[in-house]
Every structure is written in structure tokens, then in C-alpha cells.
Amino acid sequence: MFAFxxxxxxxxxxxxxxxxxxxxxxxxxxxxxxxxxxxGQFIRVVATLDPAILGSEADEGTLTLRxxxxxxxxxxxxxxxxxxxxxxxxxxxxxxxNPHVDGWAxxxxxxxxxxxxxxxxxxxxxxxxxxxxWGILDRLETRLTDx
Amino acid sequence: MxxxxxxxxxxxxxxxxxxxxxxxxxxxxxxxxxxxxxxxxVAGNTARDHLQRLVExxxxxxxxxxxxxxxxxxxxxxxxxxxxxxLDNRDRDALLELRGDLQEQVEEWQTEYDADSPxxxxxxxxxxxxxxxxxxxxxxxxxxxxxxxxxxxVEDAIExxxxxxxxxxxxx
Numbered sequence: 183m184f185a186f187x188x189x190x191x192x193x194x195x196x197x198x199x200x201x202x203x204x205x206x207x208x209x210x211x212x213x214x215x216x217x218x219x220x221x222g223q224f225i226r227v228v229a230t231l232d233p234a235i236l237g238s239e240a241d242e243g244t245l246t247l248r249x250x251x252x253x254x255x256x257x258x259x260x261x262x263x264x265x266x267x268x269x270x271x272x273x274x275x276x277x278x279x280n281p282h283v284d285g286w287a288x289x290x291x292x293x294x295x296x297x298x299x300x301x302x303x304x305x306x307x308x309x310x311x312x313x314x315x316w317g318i319l320d321r322l323e324t325r326l327t328d329x
Numbered sequence: 330m331x332x333x334x335x336x337x338x339x340x341x342x343x344x345x346x347x348x349x350x351x352x353x354x355x356x357x358x359x360x361x362x363x364x365x366x367x368x369x370x371v372a373g374n375t376a377r378d379h380l381q382r383l384v385e386x387x388x389x390x391x392x393x394x395x396x397x398x399x400x401x402x403x404x405x406x407x408x409x410x411x412x413x414x415x416l417d418n419r420d421r422d423a424l425l426e427l428r429g430d431l432q433e434q435v436e437e438w439q440t441e442y443d444a445d446s447p448x449x450x451x452x453x454x455x456x457x458x459x460x461x462x463x464x465x466x467x468x469x470x471x472x473x474x475x476x477x478x479x480x481x482x483v484e485d486a487i488e489x490x491x492x493x494x495x496x497x498x499x500x501x
Contacts (some may be wrong), residue, residue, distance in 0.1 A: 190357065193478030196376065196471070198407050199355050201414055206351055209342040218414070222427045223434070224479060225472045250471035253451075255357040262474075279464055307332040310368050312351040317335030 189317045195251035199259075203247050203266050212236050212320055213245075233267050237327030240267035245322070250313060258286070259309055263318045270294035274326060275304065275318050291325075300307050336370045349379040350388065356388045359392035359399035410437070411482050412493060421490045424483055431480045438473055442466065447473040 204216045204227045212235035218224030226248045233243035243265060250260040264274030273291030282288060282301035290299045308314055339348065348369040353360075366376035380400050383389040388406050392399040417428070447470040454466035478496040486493060 193474035243494035316339035317332030
């Protein structure tokens with residue numbers, strides 16, 4: 183992303199992605215509403231979902247999206263797409279430094295807040311935010327349906 | 330694991346034009362049409378047509394240098410979108426209040442971490458005892474970068490409020 187002076191601004195690049203993610207996620211039929219959170223700060227996007235459309239029996243679900251575009255224009259982004267629902271189950275696809283798997287890309291889930299997370303290394307076809315979002319929404323539906 | 334069915338899901342809910350736009354406005358470096366086409370799951374010629382339209386609409390601009398034409402977001406469009414979001418449902422008083430909240434958050438981090446900027450915090454993060462503390466501080470530095478940008482936008486919106494909102498502010 184390009185600041186007015188032509189330089190790279192990680193805050194601008196990240197925020198631009200968050201705005202676009204909020205816009206595009208509302209096109210998914212399971213998403214009832216998406217907003218920038220905390221109100222005014224807009225450092226993440228929180229989408230309210232209808233879990234039934236994704237194959238879950240829970241009453242309520244949310245998907246929280248964090249995105250940091252990287253300190254320089256050519257560095258990899260850090261991000262998390264994390265789902266949680268009223269049953270207590272939560273899971274997410276993350277790309278960030280972590281002690282659990284080799285590399286940044288991983289999936290984590292637990293049955294309830296009292297359980298330990300289980301981690302698994304994963305790979306992503308694309309690190310572009312919008313293609314990635316749709317890929318993860320698809321994986322989420324697969325996971326919730328199989329559960 | 331491939332994301333082929335994710336691509337199908339995306340195609341079902343966003344048009345080729347919307348997909349090209351969504352990819353092109355979120356890139357950090359200028360990219361050629363074929364690269365954008367691949368990411369957006371459209372044919373090369375389709376992408377070129379849509380990219381040309383987006384340039385005409387001042388959403389994108391073409392980058393100079395290199396052999397193939399490369400596209401990047403128009404910085405004025407990026408700025409305008411962010412300001413639009415900020416000005417939706419917020420009057421001048423709400424913007425002033427938001428500026429105060431954002432400044433307060435920055436001051437909290439400055440005090441908590443004894444750092445004056447996100448890059449200062451990253452430097453400190455590299456020298457703490459545990460890897461977990463390092464990760465937490467780096468994540469805060471990321472948030473701080475975003476808040477810094479938001480603060481700059483809010484300042485802009487306050488300064489040019491009557492121009493952007495298309496109305497004269499009420500007398501104090």
C-alpha cells in the first residue's frame with residue numbers, strides 16, 4: 183500500500199485490508215453483520231454468523247479477523263481468522279510466529295475454553311487477504327460440518 | 330490441502346469485476362494483470378479489461394517502469410475509502426472524541442512498554458526474557474501501527490470536516 187509520499191505505511195496497508203475484508207465477508211450467506219472493532223479503533227473485523235448455515239448446531243457464532251500487512255511492502259502478512267461459537271468450541275487459521283508448529287501457518291482448535299488448543303501445521307494457496315478469506319470460510323464450513 | 334472449493338465459493342458470491350477489484354486494492358506492491366488474474370480466478374483478458382476500467386475510475390493506477398504494465402491502488406482512492414468509513418455515522422464531536430480515545434490508547438502503550446513508537450516497541454520485544462512476551466509485544470506493535478494510521482485519518486477528517494461532510498459545522 184502506498185502512503186501519500188509514495189512510501190509504504192504498514193498501518194495504512196493493514197487498515198485497507200481490514201476495510202476490504204469487512205466489505206467482502208458480508209457477501210457470504212452465513213454472515214449477518216461485520217464491523218470494525220473495537221469501535222473507532224478498527225484493529226480487527228468481527229463478523230456475526232449464523233452457525234447453522236455453516237453446518238453447526240450452535241446458536242451463535244463469530245469470526246474475528248486480524249491482519250497485519252508486514253513491516254515492509256515485501257514481508258509476509260501476519261493474520262488470524264478465528265471462529266468461536268456459543269457451544270464453547272473455537273478454532274482458527276493463523277499465520278504468525280508461534281511455538282507450536284514449524285513455520286507460521288497453522289490451524290488450532292479446542293472444544294471449550296477449559297481445554298488446551300490442538301495445533302496443526304497447514305498451508306495456504308495464497309497469502310492475499312480476500313482469496314484467503316474465502317478459502318478459510320470454505321475450510322470452516324467443512325470443519326463444522328464434519329464435527 | 331488446496332483451496333479450490335474456496336475459489337468456487339468466492340465465485341458464487343462475488344462477480345469477476347468485484348474479485349479483480351478486491352485483489353487489486355489490497356496489494357502492497359504493483360502487480361501485473363496476469364498475477365492479479367490468477368489470484369482473482371479470472372481469465373487474463375477479463376482481468377485486463379476490468380483493471381483498465383478500475384484505472385479509469387481512479388481506483389487503481391499503473392506503475393511506471395518494468396516491461397509489463399503493473400497495477401497498484403490509487404493512494405487517493407485508498408485514502409478516500411478510509412475517510413468515508415470514518416465519516417459514516419460520525420459527526421465532528423464524535424471524531425474529536427475518537428481522537429481522544431486513540432491518543433489515550435497510544436499513551437497507555439507508551440507508558441506500559443516505555444517505547445515511543447511501534448518500531449521502538451519491536452526493538453524492546455526482541456530483548457525480553459520469554460518468547461511469549463516477545464510475541465505479545467510484537468502483536469501490540471502491529472495494532473499500534475494501525476492506530477497511528479487511524480489517528481492520522483481522524484486528524485485529517487477533523488481538519489477538513491466541512492469539506493468532507495459537505496456541511497458547515499454548527500457554531501460552538
